[in-house]
Amino acid sequence: MATIEDVARAAGVSISTVSYALSGKRSISSDTKRRVEDAAATLHYAPRASARALAANRTEILAVTAPLHADTDPTAHMAFAMEVTIAARTRDYDTLLLVQDDALSGMKRSANSALADGIIVLDVAAHDERAKLARSISCPTVFIGVPENTDGLVCVDLDFESSIRQSIDALVEAGHTRIALIGHTRETLARESNYPLRIQREFARYAAARGLDAVIVSPPSDEAADALEILFREQPGTTGIVLSTANAVALLLTAALADRGLAVPRDVSVIAAGMTPVLSRTPLPFDALPLDPALTCPVAVDILVGLIEGTRPSSAVTLVPPVYQSRGTVASAAVPSGQAR
Template sequence: MAKIDEVAKAAGVSISTVSYALSGKRPVSAETRTRIEAAVLELDYHPNAGARMLAGSRTNIFALTEPFRGDTHAPTHMSFVLAASIAARRNDYDLLLLTQEDSSRGMSRVASSGLVDGILVLDVAPADERVALARRIDIPTVFIGVPDDHEGLVCVDLDFEAAAALAVQRLADAGHRSVGLIGQPAIAYDNSNFPPRVRRGFDAQADECGLDAQFRTSGSVRPDAITTRRGTAELLDAGVTGLVVHASEEAIREVLAEVGERGLSIPADVSVISVASSFDAASLAPPLDDIPLIPQRSCDVAVDLALRALEANPPAPSVHLIAPEYHSRGSVGSVREGPEDTAR
């Protein structure tokens, strides 16, 4: 196991400078800090856990790693930051927010510094680089999200697949035989863990119900009106009568605008359900049935798990999925019979 003097030698600085950089007790130049962080990562350095938690003391701080990338949808992500802050504060904890795009570096730095008691991981990617680091460090880590490789991790999240399946089943029960999913921007299906899970749940339930199912994104990198309107138009032209929308509030408004400009009525002509929305679907015109993503529920569970990890009997590695809740607001109706159906 690497020692602090080896880190100092690799970074070309004194041992005290390494200590200051990791503890934050004194300012260190950005260039020097970068060299030290690189040496910490390369040598996989971790300070002695006994010294860090001397006499069982705690810092009462959790780190929250939330990298801000070019495709980050700020309103959704900040709602999780706020929810995590509220959950932490309720337990007399503060949060140290880590937003650098190189998320492993910041996470490694705080794990080595002794500044925090645990780490909460947000904006989880399917193949998240923080997974390997979480397995190496000796500090409790809870993922708010489920990476593809989650063996040995503690994760908590909405059951997105069940949420999408619930929406499809509602449409099937109302007699819809052709359904469409308007999803996240295309890049989200590579960078985030939850959009693929929604699509899997949508496709699997549509297949089980024997429905024709189609999918469109709401943009490439960010939601955009042109892509969303075009996708909605294509689905409606193809005969889709039930829409499941897993997208931003801005994108959903474009979906509703396209439906309205065609002279179609919700739910008489088209049924619409919002899935995993972190905004108030009741405020839309018309109000939509939705299966909400409630950040506070996920963050409350995550903070509780992080606190339990500091006790004598920490929680075993597992995935904690929050059951979806359906809120009915009258945007789903029975399929209107066409002339051929009436004749029969």
């Protein structure tokens, strides 16, 4: 295996000149740079990642701030951290996971100590205190999520608004005029997780624009029966449900409907919008526009690496289009029975 000494000898220059020519850390004449590059190519020389990082004054590490909360689904949550790690490795970066309850302190420490070349922010709140910090530090930062105020930030996320519109359109095309959104629990909404709030706003706006009878249910717990009790009390005769809720609610929804004498899709059509698929689990048995970390995380990592290298994205907010997955749970609206139980 060729060494930097071999390249220096072949190019007729010093070892330091080879380092400067290949790293770009100092200005080298075009003729000398070409001779070094030609020698490196002929000898199949590739500098070690540690040497490249040192020459560029980089760590080759991306920090990932992903705080855990009482209502966090750890399996789905870690799916995002893993996809960020996989995407980072394709760009020759490692990841440092920050999971403190106090997300701000971990991010501050990473930025102040130059532990990482850039930061990925997960589990974004509508009024996230990390947004203010991101505006004040020099460390490049990308949010996977969209807070209320995006001024001075770079954000990537699924286009949740589109997923809601597509879900409502699919139900309307099947003849449903009384629909409901079963959203996240009140605990999740209370801490202002950004995307459940965006989903609720778009559901209310678009359902009204389409002239539909619609309700939004924020269940008090992870019990699907509780969500249905609220739904059918507030709007009897609902035949279409959009799910964007905790996995525990979604997994038990079919059984909870069956307890009311209702079947999917015979009596109630169901679409899961913006929910995270988890490889270790059986997929939810509903039509879906999933929040797939494999769609958003590589985009965020690519943008972050670009920022590290001095390239800004064309837009401060990048929304990734959702992909509709049909599993046969949307059918023509029928007159429901058994909802009053």
